[in-house]
Amino acid sequence: MSQLKRFTIDPITRIEGHLRIEVDLDPHNVVKDAYSSSGMFRGIELIMQDRDFHDVGLFAQRICGVCTFTHYRVGTEAVEAALQVQIPTVARIVRNLLHASLFLHDHVVHFYQLHGMDWFDVVAALRADPVKAAAEALKYSSTPYNAGAGTYRAVQQRVAALVSSGELGPFANGYWGNPSYKLTPEQDLIMLSHYLDALSVQRTLAQAMAVFGGKNPHPQSLVVGGVTSVMDIVDPSRVAEFLGKMESGVRFVQTGYVPDMRMVAEAYAQEARAGEGYGVPNFISYGAFPLDNIPWPKGAMLFPMGVFNRATGRVTSLDAEQIKEDVTRAWYQGPEHGVYPGTEATIPDYTGYEADGALNRSGKYSWIKAPRYDGMSTETGPLARLLIGRALHDPLMVNIMEDFEHSVPGGFSPDSWYSTVGRTAARALEADIIGSQVAGWVDELAQYVGQGETQTYAEPVNTSGEGFRLLDAPRGALGHWIRIDNSRVTHYQAVVPSTWNASPRDHKGQKGPYEAALVNTRLAIANQPLEVLRTVHSFDPCIACAVHIIDSKGAEVAHFQVDV
């Protein structure tokens, strides 16, 4: 063991929030052990205590500015669940449309801006032949997005100007030239070009959210009981504006994002087949995009919920009571086997770092708790949603996954999904699935409005109650638990997707999904954590949500917590 070398990566960049990864490398630069930790807290749940329930959504939204809207919706719907409010159909459709714009925006920004530079080499792209690159793009799509030798040459000129100035800006100190980059220079150039295109596509998708949401980030049109943007909903030109903006995003997904994913899957086929970055065998989803007004868990959803196990290949139905949070290795005190979030007390127990700033390997080492489903370390996110849908024989998931397996040149074996590449590919396909639904949902909205059904709000009657909302966010399973007494919030908790994925070990010593996924990763160059970043980014970490309740002396101040 003395041969192992500790390597700390902090900050993990190109994510939301503050994350540290510590890995132990053997003499061949292979990761033998890994630890995931976060160190940023705000305490939004305590701040929420005693507030008017109408304000819950706007407070909850500030958990995160990247998954903006998702906490707004789930916080608001947790209140609706507690107070038994049934929102009108039009409001449900508009919330789904807003959520669709978030999913597309999030997935596009993730693949290019956050994850892209794990796959493509910016500097190598400058060596590419733009004419060859234009031909290469046609291999993955018959109508490749913004492709052409002229476009590619202009991209090269722009970036070359930056490089020659000596000030690389955001590209400085990158891992350029690392042998773990597998794309050809021409493919690098295609990715770099789409990296720049994605910056304007994401702006358009954010505009789509603003049509019904008022602004982005942090839209402002939901209320307990419905939505407020009725003027935009009843105005056909606004609905068309929304659809137009979404369609330009969908076109990018179909002719840029998904083809690029095929290209990456082909280039990194060996890593995918070898299962590099595969973590734990359990996958969870609460479902996403409710398609009717039947309350959860009975209603139909675009993405079905459930718990999938790789070994059995089967989906078991979701039992919310099986969700427990274990704090054995997190900076809290608590019972050994974890507690259901709805009844959980939070007792901070901050023990800090080792003297040299390293994580305390034998004790507690993160503010992130360890949610476990039925005692198991469980992954959540787009891959979970697709695996669950496919196992339940949902034609949308079955077809798109089979199609991808066959359309990647050289093929993409069913086992390849259980890898870093597979996790990233699932996100691209999910964007495609959601994109394919938008026009239908907009039609549905127009039909209701056309029939004079313009009710967007149902007034809450009750002022006290208890409940929870489980609904998938782009990054996976998101749950908010709430209790309201006489209009005031008396209990609030959220268990957020990245809590599942970034969790530390538990009382059984089971690693969290990031930690498990990193073991056996080999670094091509010892001090360049490129492969570690690639796998961690494939989960799309969102760490701002790590906001537990602590007062300034570190003592417990309330039974509220929101973790990642």
Added chain:
Amino acid sequence: MDSPVNWDKLPKVTGRPLEGITDHSNEDITRAVEDVDRRLHAIDPDGTVSGAFVERFMALGLTRRDFIKWSSMMTAALMLPPIFESRVARAAAVSSKLPVVWINLQDCDGNTESLLRTSDPGFASLILDTISLDYNETVMAAAGYQAMDRMNEVIAKHHGQYVAIFEGSVPLGNNGTFFTTGANAETGISLATRVASGAKMVMAAGTCSAFGGIPAAQPNPTGAKGVGDALNIPVVNISGCPANAVNLVGTILEVVMFNDNPALDRYGRPLWAYAHRIHDNCERRGHFDAGEYVLNWGDTAAQNEWCLFKMGCKGPYTYNNCPQVRWNQQVSWPIRAGHGCIGCAQPNFWDTMTPFEQPLGAKVYGSALGIGIDAAANTVGEVVVGAAAVGIAIHATATVIRDKTAPQWKNPPPQDTPPKPPVNS
């Protein structure tokens, strides 16, 4: 880039005109234009930087017209006379000479995301051609040691010359350990002090870094403060939850064109963006004056764009340029979306503006009124409780600039135990 600029030695600009706010004659404007031209010339003497900029801009398939559209929009937003349009364009080009370090503290990345939404020149242009964004954890390629090395290199190399932009509040509780970063687990306050001390100017992006924001809302579990307050330094506050991209980019342009000490209001916010009250520029203002109010979400009045005051709109207490610049390239803004303003650009709005869906004047606030709400809001509240004849009273106080200079503004002293916000009844 090529040859570094010494920002302290650039020609100074006297009398930056603010249309509609300052009294300035034609001679004043002419003098300011000449000063700005001298300054921009000193930054880019042979015009190579601006020339290359326009070339790259056009190479993207954008036209000169696109660029002029953008620069005239930005000129208007900056409250400059139209003669400045070409100067704004040139300032955008030469601002690549200004090193920028963006540090995320106790944040949600909402302001980084907001900056991503900036339009022509878009974010691609911003990072490639416009500003020299030398450190930003959300977009930078490097991680871990390579990232930290980069930051240390930039703040050493450009000592005294870079702009530090902070996003998120600084937690001071538990010895600052509610935020730690880097392999040595450095606290947020230590990092912020280190980065701010070598900066030529410190900007706070968003209400959390400006005033503490949501982490500092009562009971402020982590002892969070705004950057200026925590470090006890003057800061240019670009508040908002999040800050509008126009205001972030505009402030950088203002620094390039004029100086690093823009005219600020008493909360340290640039006057060009935060001088006017939302209420006074609101498209629904006529309905307020006519006494036409939305009384329930989605009712007929809501479909007819009536005033949201009775649904809790905080436009009368909030100073920001949302009604003019709107959001996401003028697609919408919260009042257009039928919700009303929540006062997100004001200090302590999470405590003083809540419940968001109730008019402030309908509740007795007691001492809470003292926190961050200005006298004008006080007046509105009282008048509304009283009755109808509100319009004129508000208008009279509308564009009063409380303190034209106030460069050393600091957050109001924290209350020991701020009152609990009232609940909707």
